[in-house]
Amino acid sequence: MLKDFGRQSLAGLRILLVFTVILGVAYPAAVWGVGRTVHHQTDGQPITTDGRVVGSAIIGQNFTGEEWFHSRPSPNDYDTLASAPSNLGPSNTDLLALIEERRAEVARTESVDPSDVPPDAVTASGSGLDPHISVAYARIQVERVAKANGLGVAAVRQMVANNTDGRSLGFLGEPGVNVLRLNVDVKDAATQTAG
Known part of the structure; x- marks a missing residue:
């Protein structure tokens, strides 16, 4: 049972890291990059x-x-x-x-x-x-x-x-x-x- 808890915790940690990279780094970087290409639309x-x-x-x-x-x-x-x-x-x-x-x-x-x-x-x-x-x-x-x-x-x-x-x-x-x-x-x- 403790072994299953450890596996589930490790899986949860991996999911957290993957989503942190995707939603916390990759997505904001992509939005920023698109914003820089259509600069006249994003700078007011x-x-x-x-x-x-x-x-x-x-x-x-x-x-x-x-x-x-x-x-x-x-x-x-x-x-x-x-x-x-x-x-x-x-x-x-x-x-x-x-x-x-x-x-x-x-x-x-x-x-x-x-x-x-x-x-x-x-x-x-x-x-x-x-x-x-x-x-x-x-x-x-x-x-x-x-x-x-x-x-x-x-x-x-x-x-x-x-x-x-x-x-x-x-x-x-x-x-x-x-x-x-x-x-x-x-x-x-x-x-x-x-x-």
């Missing part, structure tokens, strides 16, 4: 300008001022440590009042009718950190951004088109415009025009 997709990182292509940030394309609203002020929705339901009076306040503000800022303000201009995403806006929201901002930066409207429209990502897998969701990439292009074009 940083966007650089003038040699310094200005943000991530996959995390939204707030832009204020006439010269920038504005992002979607965020219930957490783009705090990555507090990524969450507001949890206010569609019939919540506070949310409805906030949406109407945002709609009026966007309509005034972009000189459009309130009925022309797209939904993503007045509602936050589920994470509050969505880096994209709809093509419709980008389009209503083109004239303001072009004027504030001394750029042609056609050139800014082309920048919007250049920074529009298609549907996921070709058929899921709607096309979206990456706000940070677009604003980096606008800044570069404005700098070249001024210089």
Whole structure:
């Protein structure tokens, strides 16, 4: 009986060592190796300008001022440590009042009718950190951004088109415009025009 216990203990120890090597060394090394080959996907997709990182292509940030394309609203002020929705339901009076306040503000800022303000201009995403806006929201901002930066409207429209990502897998969701990439292009074009 003691002999059987020793054999079973030795077998258990061997299994422990094998799984430790597989799951504790080989698997993490394989994941790290794959991550290094698709580096742009695993490093947070940083966007650089003038040699310094200005943000991530996959995390939204707030832009204020006439010269920038504005992002979607965020219930957490783009705090990555507090990524969450507001949890206010569609019939919540506070949310409805906030949406109407945002709609009026966007309509005034972009000189459009309130009925022309797209939904993503007045509602936050589920994470509050969505880096994209709809093509419709980008389009209503083109004239303001072009004027504030001394750029042609056609050139800014082309920048919007250049920074529009298609549907996921070709058929899921709607096309979206990456706000940070677009604003980096606008800044570069404005700098070249001024210089």
